[in-house]
Amino acid sequence: MSTATLLASRLxxxxxRLPLWIGGITLLTAASSTAVLAQFADPEEQRVLLLAAAANxxxxxxxxxxxxxxxxxxxFFQIFTYLAALAGLMSTFLVVRHTRGxxxxxxxxxxxxxxxxxxxxxxxxxxxxxxxxxxxxxxVALGLALPGLPWRGSVLxxxxxxxxxxxxxGIAAVAAQVLPTSRAANGAAAATVGLAYxxxxxxxxxxxxxxxxxxxxxxxxxxxxPIGWGQRVEAYxxxxxxxxxxxxxxxxxxxxxxxxxxxxxDLGASLVRERAGRERARGSLxxxxxxxxxxxxxxxxxxxxxxxxxxxxxxxxxxxVADAIGSNAxxxxxxxxxxxxxxxxxxxxxxAAILGMAGFLAAAAxxxxxxxxxxxxxxxxxxxxxxxxxxxARWMVAFLAVAVASVAAVLVPAGVAAAVAFAAVGEQDRTGxxxxxxxxxxxxxxxxxxxxxxVFAVLPRLTVPVAWxxxxxxxxxxxxxxxxxxxxxxxxxxxxxxxxxxxxxxxxAGGVLALLAVxxxxxxxxxxxxRRRDLAV
Amino acid sequence: MSVIEVHDLRKSFGRTAALTGLDxxxxxxxxxxxxxxxxxGKSTTIRILLGLLRADGGTVTVLGRDPWxxxxxxxxxxxYVPGDVSLWPxxxxxxxxxxxxxLRGGADEALLRRLVEDFEFDPRKRSRSYSRGNRxxxxxxxxxxxxxxxxxxxEPTSGLDPLMDEVFRRxxxxxxxxxxxxxxxxHMLAEVERLCDRVTIIRSGVDVETGxxxxxxxxxxxxxxxxxxxxxxxxxxxxxxxxxxGGDWVEFDVDAADVPAVLAGVAALRPAGxxxxxxxxxxxxxxxxxxxx
Numbered sequence: 001m002s003t004a005t006l007l008a009s010r011l012x013x014x015x016x017r018l019p020l021w022i023g024g025i026t027l028l029t030a031a032s033s034t035a036v037l038a039q040f041a042d043p044e045e046q047r048v049l050l051l052a053a054a055a056n057x058x059x060x061x062x063x064x065x066x067x068x069x070x071x072x073x074x075x076f077f078q079i080f081t082y083l084a085a086l087a088g089l090m091s092t093f094l095v096v097r098h099t100r101g102x103x104x105x106x107x108x109x110x111x112x113x114x115x116x117x118x119x120x121x122x123x124x125x126x127x128x129x130x131x132x133x134x135x136x137x138x139x140v141a142l143g144l145a146l147p148g149l150p151w152r153g154s155v156l157x158x159x160x161x162x163x164x165x166x167x168x169x170g171i172a173a174v175a176a177q178v179l180p181t182s183r184a185a186n187g188a189a190a191a192t193v194g195l196a197y198x199x200x201x202x203x204x205x206x207x208x209x210x211x212x213x214x215x216x217x218x219x220x221x222x223x224x225x226p227i228g229w230g231q232r233v234e235a236y237x238x239x240x241x242x243x244x245x246x247x248x249x250x251x252x253x254x255x256x257x258x259x260x261x262x263x264x265x266d267l268g269a270s271l272v273r274e275r276a277g278r279e280r281a282r283g284s285l286x287x288x289x290x291x292x293x294x295x296x297x298x299x300x301x302x303x304x305x306x307x308x309x310x311x312x313x314x315x316x317x318x319x320x321v322a323d324a325i326g327s328n329a330x331x332x333x334x335x336x337x338x339x340x341x342x343x344x345x346x347x348x349x350x351x352a353a354i355l356g357m358a359g360f361l362a363a364a365a366x367x368x369x370x371x372x373x374x375x376x377x378x379x380x381x382x383x384x385x386x387x388x389x390x391x392x393a394r395w396m397v398a399f400l401a402v403a404v405a406s407v408a409a410v411l412v413p414a415g416v417a418a419a420v421a422f423a424a425v426g427e428q429d430r431t432g433x434x435x436x437x438x439x440x441x442x443x444x445x446x447x448x449x450x451x452x453x454x455v456f457a458v459l460p461r462l463t464v465p466v467a468w469x470x471x472x473x474x475x476x477x478x479x480x481x482x483x484x485x486x487x488x489x490x491x492x493x494x495x496x497x498x499x500x501x502x503x504x505x506x507x508x509a510g511g512v513l514a515l516l517a518v519x520x521x522x523x524x525x526x527x528x529x530x531r532r533r534d535l536a537v
Numbered sequence: 538m539s540v541i542e543v544h545d546l547r548k549s550f551g552r553t554a555a556l557t558g559l560d561x562x563x564x565x566x567x568x569x570x571x572x573x574x575x576x577x578g579k580s581t582t583i584r585i586l587l588g589l590l591r592a593d594g595g596t597v598t599v600l601g602r603d604p605w606x607x608x609x610x611x612x613x614x615x616x617y618v619p620g621d622v623s624l625w626p627x628x629x630x631x632x633x634x635x636x637x638x639x640l641r642g643g644a645d646e647a648l649l650r651r652l653v654e655d656f657e658f659d660p661r662k663r664s665r666s667y668s669r670g671n672r673x674x675x676x677x678x679x680x681x682x683x684x685x686x687x688x689x690x691x692e693p694t695s696g697l698d699p700l701m702d703e704v705f706r707r708x709x710x711x712x713x714x715x716x717x718x719x720x721x722x723x724h725m726l727a728e729v730e731r732l733c734d735r736v737t738i739i740r741s742g743v744d745v746e747t748g749x750x751x752x753x754x755x756x757x758x759x760x761x762x763x764x765x766x767x768x769x770x771x772x773x774x775x776x777x778x779x780x781x782x783g784g785d786w787v788e789f790d791v792d793a794a795d796v797p798a799v800l801a802g803v804a805a806l807r808p809a810g811x812x813x814x815x816x817x818x819x820x821x822x823x824x825x826x827x828x829x830x
Contacts, residue, residue, distance in 0.1 A: 104626070181626065181665065274666070276629075277627075277628065277631070277663045278629050279631045279660050281628075281632035281635035281639075288640075294628070379623045380621060380622075383587075384617075384619065384622075384676070385640070387587045387615075387619075388612055388637060389610075389612040389613045390612075391608065534590045534591055535589045535590065
């Protein structure tokens with residue numbers, strides 16, 4: 001086997017997963033650029049929106065720097081930081097899967113026994129990441145240029161997304177060499193993506209707008225972030241490709257470090273050692289539920305920390321949003337056009353939007369916990385439990401219970417953190433509505449638990465891709481459905497559309513009941529159907 | 538009453554027929570070998586016996602019940618060791634053993650300690666760092682640490698070294714002497730020959746032969762090896778098949794029915810040395826799979 005064969009086999013093994021990532025990110029890009037071009041064609045509206053954003057640290061924190069008042073600048077401001085973070089996550093999981101992941105499963109041992117260099121597995125994993133990010137860069141550029149944005153800025157944006165992805169691929173490659181398991185490497189590298197997003201957010205929030213309300217100088221923390229470097233290309237404004245060099249140099253350096261470590265260490269070894277486990281199990285580890293909890297609680301803690309952070313942002317930054325743009329009538333008018341029929345205040349809309357994000361995260365957490373069933377089945381661990389006196393229903397209900405707990409692990413910290421943060425900035429009267437806003441997200445998230453379980457019961461081998469696709473499509477329908485002017489019935493397919501955006505909207509009891517009924521029905525059907533099917537390895 | 542009764546079992550996966558009319562009977566107090574090459578349908582059969590897969594046709598009774606409809610009830614009386622043991626990477630071996638035995642009602646603590654000692658098993662390591670043999674030890678210890686009526690073992694020793702193989706044999710004999718039944722699937726003839734009272738041979742999804750080793754021996758020949766005898770005379774003995782020789786020895790195979798006659802003929806040749814070997818299961822296998830050596 002040659003190195004080229006190994007690279008080809010890695011790409012072949014990604015023929016389903018990578019297109020899903022790249023397609024999803026591209027779809028988001030195209031939806032966003034199309035929406036901006038269609039909705040904010042009036043330069044005066046664009047100016048108002050960008051001025052409002054420039055004046056407001058909370059907006060800059062969440063999105064980026066408003067670098068200019070053209071359509072291209074508006075799109076770049078709105079979406080680049082998301083795209084860079086998504087490219088980072090795609091690259092992280094890709095590289096870890098093919099390095100430490102293969103090592104965990106013993107595949108690397110097979111490769112190591114062939115006449116390839118010891119560094120070939122890492123080198124080809126990085127090669128796969130290069131191919132993936134190049135393709136992503138091209139499709140993102142097309143997703144921007146084809147709807148009508150200038151080519152130069154679009155190509156530069158695509159390049160900046162690809163380079164950000166490559167830096168995170170390098171970070172993931174080093175993490176995979178240093179940490180003992182793929183789970184640890186994925187966690188550490190994905191947390192780096194989050195940190196990069198946070199650092200540039202703080203930097204952008206610290207920025208001072210100039211007299212024309214254009215903000216091109218962010219604070220120093222942004223310079224510590226690969227996503228921040230990407231923003232410096234200022235696509236559609238100065239179109240400066242030089243900052244890409246920082247990212248490329250960093251990616252090459254990180255890749256070289258990973259290859260150097262791989263060349264020197266034993267197979268399966270890591271710099272960070274693992275502690276010994278327990279000789280005997282705790283007394284409580286005596287049921288499927290106890291086992292699933294034991295397996296899942298670390299990811300629940302991770303979700304809870306992220307959600308608490310999001311809630312804190314909502315509470316701490318919301319008042320400054322209101323102060324900065326609450327007096328701008330034109331801007332309020334724009335917001336009302338995005339959420340038809342709403343007469344809510346700006347602050348309410350901001351809180352509803354942030355907790356809506358928490359609702360999406362909760363759905364993702366619930367779906368992910370439910371998907372664990374598929375990994376257990378495919379790896380043969382389900383067989384070990386189901387050959388003991390454990391019924392199929394009891395086994396599945398254990399996973400569903402922990403999935404419901406995962407939903408709570410996102411929404412409870414998000415709501416409580418928002419309430420506490422509001423209290424801290426002197427908005428005590430918003431405590432109740434923050435908790436209510438978080439609670440309103442529960443039914444839609446539970447629908448994704450039920451749907452994922454149903455997919456697992458009916459199409460076990462496709463559980464993971466189908467469940468993520470359902471979530472992604474629902475997000476796009478729910479978030480962009482109005483802007484893209486999709487037919488009402490199509491938008492209504494998304495469970496997120498039936499979530500009440502408290503405090504901007506009143507609680508829609510019918511929607512809550514319908515969502516809960518769907519969640520319960522899908523989960524029950526999943527249990528019934530799972531009892532009737534063969535285990536599928 | 539039999540512990541396992543399978544009649545005319547059929548199972549297909551899509552267009553692939555995995556089982557095409559399998560019969561299998563396992564009685565209390567016997568170690569039953571389930572012998573066949575890889576892909577013959579051994580694991581599929583076992584998964585049906587455990588109620589993990591549903592039979593397309595035929596009847597299956599395990600411990601007196603239908604394993605698909607009464608899976609939980611059937612599982613109370615049995616212990617299972619899968620062929621390829623996969624464990625929860627973050628749990629230690631000791632934790633997995635405790636979990637699996639507790640689900641079946643709790644381990645016999647003295648027995649558990651003895652098993653951990655016998656198998657020289659370190660229960661503190663995380664499962665992800667165990668070798669294949671060590672993962673198998675986890676499943677074996679968990680299976681043997683609590684008495685069961687039936688032990689279902691799917692190629693359980695493929696990762697064990699010879700010393701551990703011996704420990705495994707001792708525990709198989711122990712549970713058999715306590716009256717339990719054991720179904721032991723294997724593609725290793727020596728293992729089945731050493732451990733099993735009766736054998737079912739499976740090939741391409743159907744049983745081709747069942748019986749005690751004694752009964753199956755009738756199906757093949759006995760090998761005679763003579764030293765210091767006249768080679769030409771030995772080759773000419775009536776009933777001697779496929780003679781071969783080298784140096785001062787000559788070897789040939791004899792049908793079971795011809796053994797007494799050949800023995801008399803051999804005595805007349807006054808050989809200096811004589812070995813008469815029963816056929817190994819290797820030869821039994823060649824008999825059944827002769828069309829693909």
